[in-house]
Amino acid sequence: EREKEQMEKSQAKRRIVLAPIPGQGHVTPFMQLGKSLSLKGFSITVAQGQFNQVNPSQDFPEFQFVTLPESLPGSEFERLGPMKFLLKYNNTNEASFKDCIAQLLMQHGNDIACIIYDEFMYSCEAAAREFKIPCAIFTTTSAIDYVSCYIFSKLNLEKFSSDIEDPELKEKVVENLYPLRYKHLLPTGLGPLEPVMELRREIVNKRTASAFIVNTSSCLENSSLSWLQQELKIPVYPLGPVHISASAPSSLLKEDRSCIEWLNKQKPRSVIYISMGSFYHMETKEVLEMAWGLSNSNQPFLWVIRSGSIVNSFPDELSKMVSERGYIVKWAPQIEVLAHPSVGGFWSHCGWNSTLESIAEGVPMICRPFQDEQKLNAAYIESVWSVGIQLEGEVERGQVERAVKRLIVDEEGACMRERALVLKEKVKASVRDGGSSYNALDELIKYLETD
Numbered sequence: 001e002r003e004k005e006q007m008e009k010s011q012a013k014r015r016i017v018l019a020p021i022p023g024q025g026h027v028t029p030f031m032q033l034g035k036s037l038s039l040k041g042f043s044i045t046v047a048q049g050q051f052n053q054v055n056p057s058q059d060f061p062e063f064q065f066v067t068l069p070e071s072l073p074g075s076e077f078e079r080l081g082p083m084k085f086l087l088k089y090n091n092t093n094e095a096s097f098k099d100c101i102a103q104l105l106m107q108h109g110n111d112i113a114c115i116i117y118d119e120f121m122y123s124c125e126a127a128a129r130e131f132k133i134p135c136a137i138f139t140t141t142s143a144i145d146y147v148s149c150y151i152f153s154k155l156n157l158e159k160f161s162s163d164i165e166d167p168e169l170k171e172k173v174v175e176n177l178y179p180l181r182y183k184h185l186l187p188t189g190l191g192p193l194e195p196v197m198e199l200r201r202e203i204v205n206k207r208t209a210s211a212f213i214v215n216t217s218s219c220l221e222n223s224s225l226s227w228l229q230q231e232l233k234i235p236v237y238p239l240g241p242v243h244i245s246a247s248a249p250s251s252l253l254k255e256d257r258s259c260i261e262w263l264n265k266q267k268p269r270s271v272i273y274i275s276m277g278s279f280y281h282m283e284t285k286e287v288l289e290m291a292w293g294l295s296n297s298n299q300p301f302l303w304v305i306r307s308g309s310i311v312n313s314f315p316d317e318l319s320k321m322v323s324e325r326g327y328i329v330k331w332a333p334q335i336e337v338l339a340h341p342s343v344g345g346f347w348s349h350c351g352w353n354s355t356l357e358s359i360a361e362g363v364p365m366i367c368r369p370f371q372d373e374q375k376l377n378a379a380y381i382e383s384v385w386s387v388g389i390q391l392e393g394e395v396e397r398g399q400v401e402r403a404v405k406r407l408i409v410d411e412e413g414a415c416m417r418e419r420a421l422v423l424k425e426k427v428k429a430s431v432r433d434g435g436s437s438y439n440a441l442d443e444l445i446k447y448l449e450t451d
């Protein structure tokens with residue numbers, strides 16, 4: 001029996017093609033998944049567009065990288081906004097991706113076991129169908145986010161847009177899916193609704209992938225995972241957080257490591273770390289209110305302000321305001337920062353990667369979400385795992401000061417930290433030998449090895 005299994009294994013196809021979209025929050029988990037699969041003996045090809053490319057040189061010598069010749073330039077993202085950009089990105093890439101797969105098949109003698117594509121790179125399915133290669137979705141956001149997109153894609157948009165005006169319906173919890181409320185289904189912060197609907201229908205309703213991989217752990221999102229398992233009718237593999245199983249340095253911006261030296265000089269658990277992810281822009285007024293509140297809290301703070309991320313320009317008075325207690329960098333080695341003993345809290349926009357990274361280090365959070373997906377993550381952080389507090393409405397200095405004190409100084413914050421440490425242990429156990437995420441990865445390997 002064993003020999004037979006070995007024989008089958010050695011004949012199994014060994015190359016996986018990964019197709020991320022060109023955003024930091026997508027590329028990073030893709031490269032981590034790639035590392036995990038590579039450690040299990042698969043060869044990895046990464047197919048990427050022209051911009052926001054991962055630098056293959058030092059960190060991934062064992063991976064093959066190919067560039068899709070006809071992909072859209074990055075300037076189109078600014079011009080079109082995220083939804084229209086993604087629709088166009090897929091249109092442009094479909095033929096390019098097919099050519100790329102045709103070449104890879106020639107080069108590697110048909111040895112492609114699976115195309116694993118980002119949920120937003122749905123045009124990859126055309127190549128998979130044409131060349132009869134299995135394909136799997138990898139969603140780099142939470143399971144509940146996919147559930148919410150799925151439900152939304154089946155709605156009658158016009159009717160729902162008017163129904164949701166009802167305050168009672170707004171706050172109603174979607175059956176069995178707490179903390180998902182009906183209001184969360186209606187996209188906000190993503191521009192006009194039609195392109196959002198068009199994109200979600202492409203992703204959900206035309207899906208032909210035969211497996212669904214998600215960067216979460218069943219100890220975090222059990223109910224959404226059960227829902228997905230029932231509804232999608234294809235195997236679901238919750239194998240995250242992938243950054244714990246395999247580190248894969250894939251920062252698209254240069255990390256400023258000087259902040260680690262600064263952290264070394266601070267007291268244990270005293271620092272609030274602030275980062276809004278890789279593409280959110282802030283208004284000057286909001287930035288200044290934050291700065292006032294942070295200064296008035298009397299706690300040290302480390303703040304990531306990306307180049308060009310403040311609408312208008314970097315306010316001059318900011319440098320003076322932060323000089324005493326604060327430290328600003330353009331981009332930080334985030335996981336290392338969260339793991340630093342001086343860090344006591346994380347003020348985050350609650351992107352899914354940031355959420356997982358904070359949980360994995362047991363750091364409680366101040367949640368300031370901007371879009372639906374982030375709002376859902378924030379709802380989980382505050383009301384399901386109870387490891388953070390939400391800042392709602394317009395940012396105001398007094399509210400910022402109180403939030404920082406609640407998290408870093410008060411008893412309430414200490415309790416959150418305790419719960420965060422318990423959650424950290426659960427999540428870490430899930431990726432260790434015998435844990436649920438570890439087993440899901442094993443199951444995925446078996447799926448990839450079956451023809």
Ligand code: UDP
Pocket residue numbers: 023024025026028251275276277278279280304330331332333334335350351352353354355357
């Ligand atoms: N990140 C980083 N340095 C920073 C800020 C962010 O390395 O200064 C990384 C962070 O660790 C995470 C990613 O950028 O892996 C952001 O992804 P997330 O899903 O949180 O948010 P998005 O950028 O997609 O909104």
